[in-house]
Amino acid sequence: MLSGHDLPLILAATETMAALYRTVNTYPHLAEACEAGNPEARTDAELANATRATLDEIYAAELATVRELLELRSSQGRAATDLSDLARLATIGAVDTVLVDMNETLPGSIDDETGVITFDDEDDAVNYGVLDEIARRVFLSSGRVMAVRREDIPGGGTAAAILRYPV
Numbered sequence: 468m469l470s471g472h473d474l475p476l477i478l479a480a481t482e483t484m485a486a487l488y489r490t491v492n493t494y495p496h497l498a499e500a501c502e503a504g505n506p507e508a509r510t511d512a513e514l515a516n517a518t519r520a521t522l523d524e525i526y527a528a529e530l531a532t533v534r535e536l537l538e539l540r541s542s543q544g545r546a547a548t549d550l551s552d553l554a555r556l557a558t559i560g561a562v563d564t565v566l567v568d569m570n571e572t573l574p575g576s577i578d579d580e581t582g583v584i585t586f587d588d589e590d591d592a593v594n595y596g597v598l599d600e601i602a603r604r605v606f607l608s609s610g611r612v613m614a615v616r617r618e619d620i621p622g623g624g625t626a627a628a629i630l631r632y633p634v
Contacts, residue, residue, distance in 0.1 A: 469494055469496070470494075472496075475496050475521075475525045477498045477500065477501070477502060477521050478497065478501045478502065479504075479506035480502075480503075481503070498521055498525060502514065502518055502521070530566075530615060530619060533613065537564075537629050540629045540630065541621075543633065544633040544634070545629065545630040545632065545633050545634075546627065548620075548622050548624050550573075550584060550601075550625065550626060554583070554600075554601055554604075555582035555583070556582070556628065557582065557601045557604035557608070557610075558578075558604055559582065560604075561631055561632065562608070562610045562629070562631070563610055563628075564605075564612075564628065565610060565611070565628040566613050566615050566619065566620050567598045567602050567612065567613070567614055567620075567625070567626045568624075568626065569614035569615060570616065571625045572590070572596050572598075573596060574586070574587045574589050574594045574597070575595075575597045577600050577604075598625060601626060
């Protein structure tokens with residue numbers, strides 16, 4: 468079911484079953500942490516709540532790796548933090564990974580052809596969230612989108628990106 472994806476798999480099983488499963492598992496993204504005990508004795512909601520801490524740890528480790536790569540790519544001319552650049556680069560499919568501030572709303576629009584941003588004072592049917600649109604364009608070009616808090620974005624801006632090639 469997860470073949471071809473990079474989603475984390477968190478095992479919920481008794482110690483014996485977990486050990487057996489790990490010997491035959493071929494999925495590369497099986498989490499080290501295991502939710503111990505019989506999962507049949509718990510509701511789906513209880514299992515979901517129990518695995519949140521593991522997912523948070525996995526996401527924090529991924530974010531740290533992306534931040535390190537962003538710093539390296541910045542020295543190679545393969546990173547961007549300016550919104551105007553990000554909109555243009557997302558439009559042409561040059562963004563591999565983008566970090567966007569999940570709490571920021573910037574009303575405006577992005578030209579479909581040029582990627583030029585036009586900011587506005589409020590959202591409406593024509594003006595939408597610029598960060599959301601950048602994220603959508605990255606996603607549509609098979610890029611990776613990570614919604615993070617502003618303090619997790621290098622430079623403290625509203626977005627930062629790792630580029631597929633130097634621009």
